[in-house]
Amino acid sequence: MRVVALLVGVLAVILLVALVAAAAGAAARRRETRLSAAARWRMRHYAHRGETVVTVALTQPDGQVIEEHVVDRFPDGDAEWEQRFLTAREEAERRAFHLNADRPEISG
Known part of the structure; x- marks a missing residue:
């Protein structure tokens, strides 16, 4: 049971890191697009x-x-x-x- 809980916790952390990275990348692309348009x-x-x-x-x-x-x-x-x-x-x-x-x- 502890192994399953540990695995779920690790997967949740990996998912959280991936979501933060995707959001940061999207924000950088929006900023670059805005600067390029200006x-x-x-x-x-x-x-x-x-x-x-x-x-x-x-x-x-x-x-x-x-x-x-x-x-x-x-x-x-x-x-x-x-x-x-x-x-x-x-x-x-x-x-x-x-x-x-x-x-x-x-x-x-």
């Missing part, structure tokens, strides 16, 4: 290994980049750096505008 495409630029990189990036409200597409990459010492940067920035902003048109509305 993400927006933005122009982004940075220096990397002596080059300027201009991109359009899908960015969460906390600043985490989900996806990124390079618009242009050029040497930091390029004679036409300013013109290339402004042109790439304009193109990245144009792409972000059009990509955001397909994103769901952010509700307050």
